[in-house]
Amino acid sequence: xxxxxxxxxxxxxxxxxxxxxxxxxxxxxxxxxxxxxxxxxxxxxxxxxxxxxxxxxxxxxxxxxxxxxxxxxxxxxxxxxxxxxxxxxxxxxxxxxxxxxxxxxxxxxxxxxxxxxxxxxxxxxxxxxxxxxxxxxxxxxxxxxxxxxxxxxxxxxxxxxxxxxxx
Numbered sequence: 001x002x003x004x005x006x007x008x009x010x011x012x013x014x015x016x017x018x019x020x021x022x023x024x025x026x027x028x029x030x031x032x033x034x035x036x037x038x039x040x041x042x043x044x045x046x047x048x049x050x051x052x053x054x055x056x057x058x059x060x061x062x063x064x065x066x067x068x069x070x071x072x073x074x075x076x077x078x079x080x081x082x083x084x085x086x087x088x089x090x091x092x093x094x095x096x097x098x099x100x101x102x103x104x105x106x107x108x109x110x111x112x113x114x115x116x117x118x119x120x121x122x123x124x125x126x127x128x129x130x131x132x133x134x135x136x137x138x139x140x141x142x143x144x145x146x147x148x149x150x151x152x153x154x155x156x157x158x159x160x161x162x163x164x165x166x167x
Contacts, residue, residue, distance in 0.1 A: 003140040004150045005124050005131050006159040014135040017157050021139065024153055025149040026058070028140040032130035050100045057099025062092035126161045140167075 008014045014031065021029055031037065066087040069075075074082065074093050104151060109115070121127055121138055139150045154162060 001140055001142055002144065003121065003138055003165050003167070004147055004148050004154065005121055005127060005136060005138045005161075005165060006154045006164045008013075008135040008137070008157075009160050009162040010057065011035075011135055013157065013159070014137060017137050017154055017159070020153055020157065021150075022139070024149075026139055026150065026153075029081050030138045032127070032134070032136040032138065034131055034133055034135075044111070046104060046111060048106050052105045053091045053103030054096045055079065055102030056095030058092050061095040062088050093134070120165045120167050124165055 006017065008017060011033070015037070018029070018031070039138070062085075066083065066085065069088075070083050076082075126134065127136065127138060137154075139154075141147055143152060
């Protein structure tokens with residue numbers, strides 16, 4: 001797989017390049033910017049994953065404690081009811097929160113494709129400026145003709161730099 005990294009001087013120039021790439025239906029486009037682009041995004045699925053994990057953790061641990069108290073190891077101490085559910089709620093809540101936090105922690109790594117210790121784009125010379133003052137777009141393609149096509153789309157926009165990289 002090959003790719004093209006184009007650096008621009010401003011956010012507006014990067015936006016023009018992204019609009020041009022979207023018009024030509026280019027896939028596998030990544031942006032590297034010092035500040036977030038003010039795009040309306042669909043949002044992250046991570047809060048929903050955390051909520052579902054928290055609810056499943058709460059319900060699962062509540063049922064586990066109820067099973068252990070009622071069926072596996074029943075004790076009749078002090079005349080309490082056979083199913084004393086109020087005692088299970090705080091512990092099940094805490095374990096549900098633990099499940100939600102674990103899902104958020106590991107889900108963040110999955111969504112960010114981490115830990116990714118090396119990406120071939122790191123070898124590009126101007127890419128060191130991506131987190132300081134550079135506005136970069138990287139397009140990955142499967143064939144050499146795609147590289148020429150991406151260059152033909154991006155070069156008329158006047159990028160500050162255009163570099164090729166290979167996987």
